[in-house]
Amino acid sequence: MTSRFIDFVPPPAVYTAIISGLMIIIFLFLFSHGLFRVTAPGRRFRFAVFASLILWTVLLWLTDALIPFNDLRLMDLIAGAFIIVTAVFVSFTAWSLLAWGFTLTMLLNLSQQDSAIELDNWINLYGGGQGLERFFSDRMEVLFRYGMAVLNGNRILLTPARGVLTGRVVRLLSFFFGLQKDR
Amino acid sequence: MLTSYVIGIIAFAIHVVLVPVLLRFSWKISPVAIHVISAFAVHVATTVTGAIFFGAIPYWQGAALYWLGFMLYIFVFSSLYKSISLKIIHNLSHQPKYSAHLDVIFEKCIKASFTARVDVLVESSLAERRHDGFVITRAGIKTADRIRWMQRLFGIERSGLYFVSRDNGSD
Numbered sequence: 001m002t003s004r005f006i007d008f009v010p011p012p013a014v015y016t017a018i019i020s021g022l023m024i025i026i027f028l029f030l031f032s033h034g035l036f037r038v039t040a041p042g043r044r045f046r047f048a049v050f051a052s053l054i055l056w057t058v059l060l061w062l063t064d065a066l067i068p069f070n071d072l073r074l075m076d077l078i079a080g081a082f083i084i085v086t087a088v089f090v091s092f093t094a095w096s097l098l099a100w101g102f103t104l105t106m107l108l109n110l111s112q113q114d115s116a117i118e119l120d121n122w123i124n125l126y127g128g129g130q131g132l133e134r135f136f137s138d139r140m141e142v143l144f145r146y147g148m149a150v151l152n153g154n155r156i157l158l159t160p161a162r163g164v165l166t167g168r169v170v171r172l173l174s175f176f177f178g179l180q181k182d183r
Numbered sequence: 184m185l186t187s188y189v190i191g192i193i194a195f196a197i198h199v200v201l202v203p204v205l206l207r208f209s210w211k212i213s214p215v216a217i218h219v220i221s222a223f224a225v226h227v228a229t230t231v232t233g234a235i236f237f238g239a240i241p242y243w244q245g246a247a248l249y250w251l252g253f254m255l256y257i258f259v260f261s262s263l264y265k266s267i268s269l270k271i272i273h274n275l276s277h278q279p280k281y282s283a284h285l286d287v288i289f290e291k292c293i294k295a296s297f298t299a300r301v302d303v304l305v306e307s308s309l310a311e312r313r314h315d316g317f318v319i320t321r322a323g324i325k326t327a328d329r330i331r332w333m334q335r336l337f338g339i340e341r342s343g344l345y346f347v348s349r350d351n352g353s354d
Contacts, residue, residue, distance in 0.1 A: 005234035007241045014243045032338030041339060075188070075244055082247035089254040093261070099339050102267070103300045104330055107309055107319070111327035116316035123297060136293045139267045148272060157282035158275045167276025170269055178207045179263055 012065035013073065017080030020056035021087025027051040028095065041099040049088055056084060186237050191245030194229035195252035198222055202256070214264065215257065222253045267296055 010018065027048035031038045038044040060066060060080075066073050097104060109125040110117070117125070124131045140156070143149040148163040149156050158164050174180055198221055205217050212220075226249060234240055262269055270292045275281050301317070304310040309323035319327065334340075 005239055006230065007239060008243075010243050011241075014247065028337055032336070037338060044338075075185070079244040079247040082251040086247070086251045086254050089251075089258055093258070098330075098333055098337060102265075102296070103303060106297070106300055107304060107323060107327050108330060110304075110310055110317060110319045111324055113319070116313055116318045118316045119298070119301070122301070122317060123294075126297070132289070132293050132297060136289055139271065139293070142268045143271060148268075149275065151285075152282070154285050155282050156271075156275065156285055156288055157280065158272065163272065164276070164281055167272050167281065170263065170273045171276055173259065173263055174273060177203055177260055177263060 011076040011079075012063040013060060013076035013080040014083060016056055016059035016063060016065060017083040017087075020052045020059060021084050023055055024048050024052045024087055024091045028091070041095070045092060045095050048091075052084065052087070056080070186233070187241045187243070187245035188248055189245070190229055190233035190237070190240065191248035191252075193233075194225050194245070194249050195256075197229065198225045198249075198253065199256060201225065202260075215261065218253075218257045218260065222250075226250075267292060270296065 025048075028044065030036055031044045031047050031051075038047050060077075065080075066077060106122070106126060110122065112125075126132060126135060140149070140151075143156075143163075144151075146162070147159055148166055149158050158167055201221050202218055205221060206214055210217060226246070230242070230245070233245070271288055274288060274291055275283055301310070304323070305312050305317075308320055309326055311318050311320050
């Protein structure tokens with residue numbers, strides 16, 4: 001489909017990237033069950049992305065997408081790489097919601113109740129019945145693991161370099177997006 | 184072909200500037216929907232304008248660059264908008280000596296986030312606030328069933344905590 005102005009026909013490096021990107025969800029399914037099951041959700045996602053990259057490499061080879069290799073082919077290859085990275089972001093967004101979604105888990109907790117529950121009970125249900133304290137320590141663990149914050153007795157403080165710098169970037173971006181009122 | 188990339192860059196620059204302006208108005212739709220609507224509008228407008236000005240251009244190169252930029256941009260925005268960890272960092276960055284008592288952060292970032300999400304569930308008619316507490320609505324049951332089906336399809340046994348999920352197998 002080549003219009004007068006815009007060429008919509010994808011070159012091989014691009015259509016193979018689209019196929020490989022769409023396959024991430026299939027690989028996630030394959031790595032979720034049976035012999036190929038990868039237990040941890042985060043690692044499962046990384047395996048799916050890796051499988052998608054291998055598939056793209058194989059498809060590039062099978063379709064002679066880079067032959068003869070010249071500037072035009074290089075541009076196509078870069079576009080294909082952009083498409084793969086976009087597919088990774090899209091699928092990671094959906095995957096993280098399904099595996100770690102806050103609101104989603106709250107809804108699932110509520111759906112398991114036969115009668116009305118008070119807010120405190122709902123909070124206690126969250127995190128497998130261990131309440132928000134467990135959730136708090138889970139999120140804190142993320143900050144500690146990435147060197148953003150440390151504990152000092154009963155206080156939490158940002159680390160001098162990475163934590164403070166991240167804090168400044170977060171403030172700047174919040175201002176940029178007009179999100180100060182939401183924080 | 185380079186023209187296609189240039190159009191993609193220009194389009195993304197327009198989207199980057201346009202979104203914060205649009206977000207400062209009050210809309211009945213979610214901020215993420217504003218990102219998406221802006222992205223499609225800018226993409227169509229710049230692609231057509233580019234083709235009119237530059238003649239025949241390949242579509243995919245510029246489009247690939249543009250949509251990658253869009254995803255990165257909305258990813259950053261969503262992290263700022265929803266991430267509890269970034270909310271904690273943001274709060275700490277406003278404290279003297281970048282430090283706060285654990286109880287303060289718990290109330291401001293954790294409990295407040297929970298109640299904010301309760302409001303979201305109530306406003307979207309998935310949960311109902313009654314005199315004796317909260318109950319799930321018919322729409323909420325349907326949504327929860329769909330989520331469970333998806334989780335079974337992708338072998339997710341439980342959701343919510345990063346490290347509980349990882350307890351099922353080290354990440």
